[in-house]
Structure formats: structure tokens, C-alpha cells
Amino acid sequence: MNSEDNVINTSLQADKLSSSESAPVIEIWGKRPLSGHISVSGAKNSALVVLAGTILCSQDCRIRNIPNLVDIGRMADVLTALGVKVTRNGDTLDVDASSISHSRAPYEIVSKLRASFFVIGPLLARLGVARVPLPGGCAIGARPVALHIRGLQALGAEVHMDHGIVHAYVPGTRGRLKGGKIYLDYPSVGATETLMMAATLAEGETVIENAAQEPEVLDLANFCRAMGARIRGAGTNTITIVGVPSLHSTDYGIIPDRIEAGTFMLAGAITKSPISLSPIIPEHLTPIIAKLAEAGTRVEMEGHSRARIVPGEKLLPIEIETRPHPGFPTDMQAQFMALTTLANGDSVITETVFENRLQHVAEFNRMGANIRLTGNSAVIRGVPQLSGAPVTGTDLRAAAALLVAGLAAEGKTTLHGLHHLDRGYENIEAKLSAVGARLRRVPSSSLVADSANQPVVV
Ligand code: EPZ
Numbered sequence: 001m002n003s004e005d006n007v008i009n010t011s012l013q014a015d016k017l018s019s020s021e022s023a024p025v026i027e028i029w030g031k032r033p034l035s036g037h038i039s040v041s042g043a044k045n046s047a048l049v050v051l052a053g054t055i056l057c058s059q060d061c062r063i064r065n066i067p068n069l070v071d072i073g074r075m076a077d078v079l080t081a082l083g084v085k086v087t088r089n090g091d092t093l094d095v096d097a098s099s100i101s102h103s104r105a106p107y108e109i110v111s112k113l114r115a116s117f118f119v120i121g122p123l124l125a126r127l128g129v130a131r132v133p134l135p136g137g138c139a140i141g142a143r144p145v146a147l148h149i150r151g152l153q154a155l156g157a158e159v160h161m162d163h164g165i166v167h168a169y170v171p172g173t174r175g176r177l178k179g180g181k182i183y184l185d186y187p188s189v190g191a192t193e194t195l196m197m198a199a200t201l202a203e204g205e206t207v208i209e210n211a212a213q214e215p216e217v218l219d220l221a222n223f224c225r226a227m228g229a230r231i232r233g234a235g236t237n238t239i240t241i242v243g244v245p246s247l248h249s250t251d252y253g254i255i256p257d258r259i260e261a262g263t264f265m266l267a268g269a270i271t272k273s274p275i276s277l278s279p280i281i282p283e284h285l286t287p288i289i290a291k292l293a294e295a296g297t298r299v300e301m302e303g304h305s306r307a308r309i310v311p312g313e314k315l316l317p318i319e320i321e322t323r324p325h326p327g328f329p330t331d332m333q334a335q336f337m338a339l340t341t342l343a344n345g346d347s348v349i350t351e352t353v354f355e356n357r358l359q360h361v362a363e364f365n366r367m368g369a370n371i372r373l374t375g376n377s378a379v380i381r382g383v384p385q386l387s388g389a390p391v392t393g394t395d396l397r398a399a400a401a402l403l404v405a406g407l408a409a410e411g412k413t414t415l416h417g418l419h420h421l422d423r424g425y426e427n428i429e430a431k432l433s434a435v436g437a438r439l440r441r442v443p444s445s446s447l448v449a450d451s452a453n454q455p456v457v458v
Contacts, residue, residue, distance in 0.1 A: 022445040026415040026429060028406035029438040030388060034273035036435040038264050040280055041067040041426045042091065043257040046216040048115040049193045050223045050254060051075045051095065055084065055122035056200055057227050059249035060096035066254060067091070067426040070419075074113040081106045082119070097126075104131040107164070114138060117145060118190065120168060121198035124157055128175025130168045134161065139395040139420075141354040147191035151182045155195070155202055179204030179243055187212040187237065187324045193220055200229040202243035211239045214325040215284040219255045226250040258284040259331045260425060261307075263400050265289075266335040267432065268309035269297040270342065270408040275435050278306035287328045294318045295339060317345035317382060322353050334360045334401035341369035342408060343382035350377040360398035363391040367402075367409055385410055393417035396424045403428070407437055416444065 042065035052075065054061045066072060068091070076086045076093070083101030087094045103123050110116045114135040123130035137143050145166070149159050152168055156178040159168040170177055179202045184191055192212040197220070199206035211217070213235055221234030227247035233239045261280045268275040269292055282289070282301055289299045296312030318340060322330040330353040340347035341364055351357045361371045361378055366389045370381040388411035393399020399421035406413030415421075418441070421428065429439055 022443040023416070024418055024441050025444045026403065026418060026421075026439055026441050028388070028403060028409075028413045028415065030386075030407050030409035030411065030413065032271070032407070032436060032438055034268060034271050034275050034407075034432070034435040034437055036275060038275060038277040038431050038435060040256045040261045040264070040277055041065075042254040043067075043216060043219070043259075044069055044071060044424050045115075045189075045214075045259075046219040046254050047072055048075050049118050049216065049220050050252070051079065051093070052115070052118035052122055053197050053220060053223055054079070054095040055082070055097050055100060055119060055126055056197060056224070057247045057249060058098050058126075060085075060094060060098065061227070061249050062251040063093045063095060064251070064253040065091055065256075066093050067257065069423060069426055071113055071115065071423045074109055075116060077109045078105050078113070078116045078119060081109065082123070100126065103127050103129045104165075105133065107133040110135060114143060115190075117148070118194060118197075120148065120166060121152065121194035124152060124168050124170065125177055125198045125201040128170040130166075132166050134164055134166055139359065140357040145190070147184055147186065147188045148194045151184070151191055151195040151208075152177075152198060154180045154182045155198055155206065156180070177202035177243075179206040179241070182206065182208045184208065184210045186210075189214050189217060189324075192217050192239070196221060196231065196234070196239055196241060197224065199241035199243060200224050200231070200247065201245070202241075204243060206241045206243070208239045208241075209237065211237050212324060213237060215255060215258060215281070223250070223252045226252050255284070256280055256305075258288070259329065259397075261285060262288040262329075262332045263335050263404065263425070264431070265292060265299060265307070265309060266332075266339055266404050267407055267437075269295065269311060269315070270339050270404055272311035273435070274309055274311060276302065276306060276308040280305055280307050282307070286326065288332055291318055291320060291328065291336060295336075295343065315339060315343040315382070317343045317347040317380075319348045321350045324353065330354055330357060331397050333357065334397045335404055337361070337364065337371075337378060337380060338401045338405040338408075340380040341367075341371070341383060341386060341405065343380070345382055347380045347382070348377055349380065352376065357395070359394040360401055363394075363398070363402055364405060366391055367405055367413065369405075387411055388413040390414040390416065393420045396420045400425060400428075403439075406439070407432070
């Protein structure tokens with residue numbers, strides 16, 4: 001079995017497991033102090049789009065610090081289906097798109113990984129044609145792609161839908177996109193990334209206004225620049241790209257995952273544990289560190305890339321409204337809600353980025369929290385204690401937040417829905433066990449009800 005098989009098996013195994021009766025669960029025994037250090041993996045949301053970006057290059061690329069996640073396996077499957085050679089070696093992927101042979105991404109994989117839609121920009125720029133299934137919605141929202149398509153049309157592409165497939169091509173013989181001005185109605189991360197990649201090989205200059213400013217957008221721009229692209233202003237709301245005829249190979253390292261790091265910071269705060277974690281890039285976590293401070297937990301830097309949690313006496317109530325970066329990240333909303341369930345007073349959390357990302361509220365209330373929903377806002381009245389219960393993660397960050405809550409709850413929490421969690425967290429049980437958390441992954445088929453109707457392993 002060669003390493004390519006390895007990459008592919010990860011995602012196939014995940015698909016098989018998630019639907020079967022024996023879908024695993026994580027059991028967490030809470031109320032234990034944590035201590036020690038946690039290593040932060042490479043950023044999922046950067047790795048996914050950088051892997052899509054390798055299609056732009058007609059030579060091979062080496063990408064380092066790639067987390068071993070189900071989603072990464074699926075993106076590698078998409079590249080392989082397009083005729084790209086992908087080889088994994090630990091946390092490094094060698095990607096050779098020199099002999100890319102297909103312009104159609106397979107529905108079976110795209111339907112499981114929304115981010116695979118990111119290949120549309122690079123395919124169109126490199127081959128002049130792309131056929132990518134419409135990704136469709138997910139648990140947290142409808143997730144439309146109109147901004148991606150409108151932007152590609154502004155670069156001269158013809159785009160139409162054909163039986164659920166977005167079919168894009170560049171008219172004329174030269175098949176090269178043309179630079180242009182694009183104003184995004186909303187600073188969409190995905191649309192900014194798609195259009196920035198497409199513009200790298202276009203003729204002339206492209207300006208993207210009201211662009212997303214997330215650190216992952218900047219990391220993608222740095223990767224493209226390392227291949228010879230001419231990009232200015234990434235990380236601000238105006239990005240300028242001057243197209244070049246081709247890009248060359250590079251050896252690039254992905255940034256650390258600010259959302260994984262933030263999740264571990266919340267695990268430290270909610271258990272009042274002085275854990276440390278690295279590597280992080282502190283400016284990527286500014287809104288997270290600021291809100292933790294408001295909640296009474298300080299984050300101290302030890303050197304450039306190592307952070308230590310300094311728990312406060314009390315957990316204080318806070319107000320949060322999710323926003324595009326540099327506003328408060330929606331991907332940290334659920335984890336902070338877990339913290340506010342134990343705060344001294346009322347907190348308010350409003351989700352403005354996705355229309356359906358508050359499903360974890362019911363699960364927190366199952367653990368004894370006191371949360372009321374009004375529209376896209378949750379009012380959380382802090383309680384003295386959470387109690388362990390069987391709960392289900394309805395999406396990636398909801399699953400992580402329920403795990404964090406389980407670390408602080410009385411008794412045992414049984415977390416279902418791990419197919420969500422595994423999409424974005426590498427070895428999370430091992431990392432938390434290493435700092436003293438008591439949790440384990442067991443097949444749900446091995447659970448039976450005990451006298452308190454609590455599932456026990458047989
Ligand atoms: C990226 O998704 C991330 N995913 C998400 O992380 C993250 O929550 C999101 O950015 C916001 O930060 C990846 O990078 C793979 P958007 P993306 O386009 O690009 C609307 C996680 O937990 N919109 O910025 O899909 C859209 O419906 C995931 O790791 C349009 O209306 O996010 C949403 O309401 C979840 N039309 C809002 O913009 C469009 O054409 C933000 O979406 C595109 C988007």
C-alpha cells in the first residue's frame with residue numbers, strides 16, 4: 001500500500017464509519033485539571049485551498065505542515081481524480097500537477113467536501129475549462145457560490161449550470177482569463193481565494209475589492225507568491241494581482257491552525273488549567289485572546305509562538321458577534337458558548353456569518369446549561385455546573401465545543417457525531433489526554449445503558 005493509498009483510505013474509512021451503527025463516540029470524564037503543553041497542527045482551512053492552488057503550477061510542489069484530517073484526504077482524492085500526483089510523507093505532501101489530465105471534479109467527493117469547489121479557479125486559469133459539481137449546502141447554512149461565479153465571469157469566463165455541474169470555460173482560442181475589477185458584495189473567504197487564484201495566470205491586472213482578510217487568505221497569497229505570482233494587498237480588503245504566464249515549483253509550509261489553537265485555549269479556560277500551546281501566530285488570534293481576557297482568562301506569550309493560559313478566579317459573562325476577520329471568527333463561536341455556560345451572569349452571542357450555526361444550543365441545554373435562542377442570538381445565563389450527558393455534534397465546531405464542555409462537566413459526557421470532529425481536528429483525544437484529560441474513543445456498538453441510563457462500555 002503506497003502513501004497515496006494512505007491518503008485515500010483515510011477519507012474512505014471515514015465515510016464508511018460515519019454512517020454505520022458502530023460509528024465511534026468519545027467518552028469524556030470531566031472536572032479534571034489539565035496541565036502541560038499541546039502542539040498545534042497546520043491550518044485545515046489553509047491546507048485545503050493551498051492544495052487546490054497547486055493545480056496552478058505546471059511543476060511539482062512540496063507542501064509542509066499538512067494536518068492528517070479526513071478533509072485533506074478528500075482534497076487529495078479530488079486532485080488525484082484530476083490526474084495530479086499526490087504523495088504523503090508524514091505532514092508533507094508532494095504534489096505534481098504537471099500532467100493534469102482532467103477538468104471535471106468527481107461528484108462523489110465534491111459532495112462530501114465543500115472546499116473542493118476551490119479547484120474551479122485554478123482549473124479555469126490553468127486549462128481554460130473547469131467542470132465542478134455545485135457543492136450544495138451543509139449543516140450550518142445554504143453556502144451559495146454566486147460570488148465565486150460572478151467573479152469568474154468578470155475575468156471573462158463563460159459559466160453555466162449543467163445538471164448540477166458548474167461548467168466554466170474561457171471563450172476564444174487562447175483560453176486565458178483577462179484581468180478585471182471585482183467588488184465582492186460580501187467579503188467571502190472562498191470567493192476571495194477562488195478569484196485570487198484564477199487571476200494569478202490571467203492576462204493583465206485584477207483588483208478584488210471588499211476582499212476577505214482572513215489569515216488563510218494571506219497564507220494562500222504567500223504560497224502563490226512563492227510560485228512566482230504577483231499579488232499585493234492580501235490580508236487587506238483590496239487585493240491586486242498582476243497575471244503571469246506560468247508558475248514554478250516551490251516548497252511551502254502552512255501556517256498553524258488558529259481555530260484548533262483557539263479550541264485548546266478554551267479547554268484551558270473552562271477547566272481553569274494553565275496549559276501552554278505552540279506554535280501559534282498571536283496576531284491571527286487577536287479577537288480570540290481579547291474575548292478570553294474579557295471572560296477573565298489571560299493568554300501570555302512565552303516567546304514568539306508559544307502561549308500560556310492564565311486562568312482567572314471567575315468566568316465572566318461576555319458579548320460576542322461573529323464577523324469576517326479581523327472581527328470575531330464564526331469558527332470559534334460554539335467553543336466560546338461552552339465557556340459562557342459557566343460564567344457568572346448573562347452572556348449574549350450573535351451569529352451573523354452563517355444562518356444555521358446555533359444547533360449546539362440544544363445540546364448544551366441537555367448538559368444542564370441555560371440558553372435561550374432569539375433569532376440568530378443566544379442568551380446564555382451562566383449555571384454553577386454542567387452535567388455529563390449523551391450529546392451529538394451537528395457540525396465540526398459544534399462537536400469540538402461539546403467536547404470542551406464535557407471537560408468541565410460533572411460525570412461522563414458521550415459525544416456522538418465524530419465524523420464532523422475528525423474533519424477538522426488531528427488526534428484531538430491524544431493531544432488532550434497528554435495534558436491530563438480523561439477521554440477515549442469507543443465504537444458506539446460497545447455502549448449499553450447502566451442503571452443511571454448512562455452508556456457504559458461492555
Ligand atoms: C470558509 O468557508 C471556511 N472554510 C469556514 O470554516 C469559515 O467558517 C468561513 O470561511 C468563514 O470564516 C474553509 O476555508 C474551507 P464564506 P467559506 O464564503 O469560504 C456567504 C470550519 O469550521 N456567501 O466566507 O465557505 C455564505 O453563505 C469552516 O472550518 C455567499 O452568500 O465561507 C456565508 O453566509 C466552516 N455567496 C458567508 O458568505 C457566496 O458566493 C461566509 O461564507 C459565498 C459565500
